[in-house]
Amino acid sequence: MELLRLEATTLSLGDRVLSLDREGRPYHYFRQGLTYKRALDGSLHLRFREGERKRRRLPREEALAIYGETLDLARRHLQDPERRREALRWTPEALLDPTPYRRAYLWPVGILPPDAYLSVVLQATTGCTWNRCAFCSFYQDRPFQKRSAAEFGGHVEAVLDLLGRGRLLRRGVFLADGNALALSEPLTPLLEEVGRRFPREPVLGFLDLFAGVRKEASWWARLYALGLRRVYIGLETGHAPLLALLGKPGHPKEVLPLARALKGAGLGLGVILMVGAGGKAYGKAHREESLNLLAELPLDRGDIVYLSPFQEIPGTPYAALGLEPLPQVEAELSLWAEAIRRMGLRAARYDIREFLY
Numbered sequence: 001m002e003l004l005r006l007e008a009t010t011l012s013l014g015d016r017v018l019s020l021d022r023e024g025r026p027y028h029y030f031r032q033g034l035t036y037k038r039a040l041d042g043s044l045h046l047r048f049r050e051g052e053r054k055r056r057r058l059p060r061e062e063a064l065a066i067y068g069e070t071l072d073l074a075r076r077h078l079q080d081p082e083r084r085r086e087a088l089r090w091t092p093e094a095l096l097d098p099t100p101y102r103r104a105y106l107w108p109v110g111i112l113p114p115d116a117y118l119s120v121v122l123q124a125t126t127g128c129t130w131n132r133c134a135f136c137s138f139y140q141d142r143p144f145q146k147r148s149a150a151e152f153g154g155h156v157e158a159v160l161d162l163l164g165r166g167r168l169l170r171r172g173v174f175l176a177d178g179n180a181l182a183l184s185e186p187l188t189p190l191l192e193e194v195g196r197r198f199p200r201e202p203v204l205g206f207l208d209l210f211a212g213v214r215k216e217a218s219w220w221a222r223l224y225a226l227g228l229r230r231v232y233i234g235l236e237t238g239h240a241p242l243l244a245l246l247g248k249p250g251h252p253k254e255v256l257p258l259a260r261a262l263k264g265a266g267l268g269l270g271v272i273l274m275v276g277a278g279g280k281a282y283g284k285a286h287r288e289e290s291l292n293l294l295a296e297l298p299l300d301r302g303d304i305v306y307l308s309p310f311q312e313i314p315g316t317p318y319a320a321l322g323l324e325p326l327p328q329v330e331a332e333l334s335l336w337a338e339a340i341r342r343m344g345l346r347a348a349r350y351d352i353r354e355f356l357y
């Protein structure tokens with residue numbers, strides 16, 4: 001059976017479900033308990049359950065075989081002439097080719113919050129202003145750079161070229177990279193450009209405490225007027241000694257005036273905490289002080305508390321600390337989530353291994 005939506009085409013064939021964007025590219029393929037997802041750089045990612053959830057990126061030959069299979073399904077089962085044309089102009093090699101993505105993104109998109117995987121990512125900056133947190137490797141490959149209005153305009157064009165009609169699947173604009181909202185005045189022409197190219201689309205972005213606390217409350221109202229709607233704060237912990245150990249500047253309590261200013265401007269918040277960071281030694285203080293701090297924040301049901309099961313990344317300064325990991329991170333995460341829900345707030349999982357753009 002084929003389902004023709006304005007933004008996508010879906011073929012349901014018993015135990016197989018194949019979804020294509022309006023450029024005819026498969027973006028989701030379910031086959032007998034296995035889920036394949038195509039990222040915009042052409043790479044293909046498998047998700048499946050084997051007791052726990054597993055994930056891996058397919059090597060070239062395997063990805064080509066799966067793309068060949070999706071094309072074969074489209075050839076045999078797609079009836080609508082326009083949707084057939086969209087799908088059948090591709091080859092497995094073209095689907096795997098990263099060149100169009102590299103033209104649009106000089107540096108690959110490092111990470112997004114889970115509810116922004118289907119946004120359009122625009123890099124107002126590349127890299128992170130700080131780039132020295134002990135646990136973070138997202139932007140180690142690049143220097144921090146701001147984009148001028150002209151450079152940003154060129155980047156927007158290239159992203160729109162990459163997406164083509166695949167843009168119809170996407171909602172919202174995520175202003176990347178790690179800390180684009182650290183910019184001051186140079187941000188305004190970039191947001192104006194976003195407003196012109198993506199009218200009425202909500203703008204989202206990460207903000208770290210140390211960058212946020214330096215802004216006046218009125219600044220956030222200006223950004224709201226320019227389309228900013230949600231800010232994701234990498235708080236990580238409410239326990240100050242742990243934040244210092246993680247190499248992140250500032251004091252967790254600084255989130256209180258910042259959150260008040262952001263909420264006062266009408267912005268939604270996503271507050272990110274890393275469950276399991278600091279390992280066994282910090283487990284109790286990390287949980288208690290983080291939950292206490294959350295209880296003081298002016299959050300409501302429109303906001304989200306993201307709980308990220310901590311992933312130690314080899315080669316980072318954190319790994320060199322040699323901290324004994326928390327033995328049951330998933331059980332700990334459930335404890336946190338229950339406590340947050342008891343506060344009347346929304347808690348959601350933020351597993352960085354699931355990130356795909």
Ligand code: SF4
Pocket residue numbers: 128129130131132133136137138139178179208234248
């Ligand atoms: S956690 Fe945030 S502030 Fe720290 S290095 Fe990573 S992107 Fe930068």
